[in-house]
Amino acid sequence: MSPMTNEPGDGPIVFLVPDIHDLQTGGNVFNRRMVAGLRPETSVRVQTWAPDTRPAPELNRPDASLIVVDSLLARHPDALRAVRERTAATPLILLVHYLRCIDPHAPDSDGVADERATLDVVDGAVTTSRYVKQALVGEGPPAERVRVVRPGLGERYRGALPDRPGRGRPRMLTVANLLPEKGLQSFVDVLRALRDRPWTWTLVGDATLDPAYAAGLFRRLRATGLADRVTWTGPIAPEALRTRYDRADLFVLPSRFETCSLSTREAMARGLPVVGRRVGGMPENAGDAPVGALVPPDGPQPLRAALRSLLTDPMARAHRGQAAWRRSRDFPTWTEAAAQFRTALATLRTRAVGAAP
Known part of the structure; x- marks a missing residue:
């Protein structure tokens, strides 16, 4: 994972999500719950992004403290590199709902290679299970750059x-x-x-x-x-x-x-x-x-x-x-999951900034 070059300011968090974010999928539900849980204490902006048509979106928030990227966008490493070039001082955190490269039943393909390239672009990751963390670490990211936040229960x-x-x-x-x-x-x-x-x-x-x-x-x-x-x-x-x-x-x-x-x-x-x-x-x-x-x-x-x-x-x-x-009954509430997510983001941001030369 790439090191940071500048320390980010204490600004809003930007979520980059795919253009299907309004559909009822488990990943989209998780995203919406985390955004709701971060507010109102934290300023959060959700931005849909179709990398095929907008290789580097204009985030319009140069003061952003963190950019969270939905893993459905991980198949576009070149586009994410362009995002990094525009926001060099802001850590990129991958929110992993699914990746082909950690699915033992997915065929090896160009999509897998693109996902692996994305892991070199982002500064850390949040996963929804221990299995995913272990599988992700097996792809190269150090364990201290990957945090687990399980979904809440409504x-x-x-x-x-x-x-x-x-x-x-x-x-x-x-x-x-x-x-x-x-x-x-x-x-x-x-x-x-x-x-x-x-x-x-x-x-x-x-x-x-x-x-x-x-x-x-x-x-x-x-x-x-x-x-x-x-x-x-x-x-x-x-x-x-x-x-x-x-x-x-x-x-x-x-x-x-x-x-x-x-x-x-x-x-x-x-x-x-x-x-x-x-x-x-x-x-x-x-x-x-x-x-x-x-x-x-x-x-x-x-x-x-x-x-x-x-x-x-x-x-x-x-x-x-x-x-x-x-x-x-052991499953966390969404409020508890959002608190864990906030802590995970803070930890990953601190590590990313600390890794900067």
């Missing part, structure tokens, strides 16, 4: 749990945008192998981020003859999402990789057992608690077997849902 998801009598067809829920890394198309094959069991599946997520992938998912569902068991809601506002968790019996996230998974933490707080893959930051959500089943990432059989077991046994679902709820 108050609407805390409190008494809904009554789930365990009768009728078990209701599975997935909250994930319709993207290849979420493993949804291959999950249809898992569902097809479970068609002998009674169940329904509700999918909450945005189809506009990758329309071609979403169309392929819907085609596959129609081809399997399972469409009458499946409900796709599209994206749902956070204030309405709790109802979906409360109406479900089982939370499923078939992603090939997750740096943390905000939706998993929300589902646990609503007492849902979780079935997913033991990848990335997912095990940190569970800790040592028997919250459901996190299975090996290779192949569909472990996921299929875990689902069959829980679909068949309502008592097991209830016990593991209660364990998930108890575990969720």
Whole structure:
């Protein structure tokens, strides 16, 4: 990571975010919560940036004390170098929600090389799990330049749990945008192998981020003859999402990789057992608690077997849902997460300034 050349002033913090920052993604929710938590004690400016059209945005804040860069912009190292040239006295901190270079299931590509080049441009990083910090340090940045701030849990998801009598067809829920890394198309094959069991599946997520992938998912569902068991809601506002968790019996996230998974933490707080893959930051959500089943990432059989077991046994679902709820009580509030984020930024800024010649 590049050293600083000048000491920054005690000015505002600028967030550079991609032009999809208004969409309901876990990373965008985290960003908005951190911005809200920093205010009003700290002046914060959020600036959308499309590097393909604006290689070096005019920040209009020469007094900025820090620039926080969303990791979706990490594939544009040349553009970030141009930002650094314009703001040489201001540390750049990468906020890592996802990077291909730390995803063991992502193919090696030019995007990976660009991300690695970006790590040489920024002065530090904030990650949302220990896994991501360790993986990032493996790419070169020193450990003292990487801080972990886990997502908070909204108050609407805390409190008494809904009554789930365990009768009728078990209701599975997935909250994930319709993207290849979420493993949804291959999950249809898992569902097809479970068609002998009674169940329904509700999918909450945005189809506009990758329309071609979403169309392929819907085609596959129609081809399997399972469409009458499946409900796709599209994206749902956070204030309405709790109802979906409360109406479900089982939370499923078939992603090939997750740096943390905000939706998993929300589902646990609503007492849902979780079935997913033991990848990335997912095990940190569970800790040592028997919250459901996190299975090996290779192949569909472990996921299929875990689902069959829980679909068949309502008592097991209830016990593991209660364990998930108890575990969720250790999750920080968003206020606590924002305080940790403020401390992390202060520490990284101090180190960056101290490294300047």
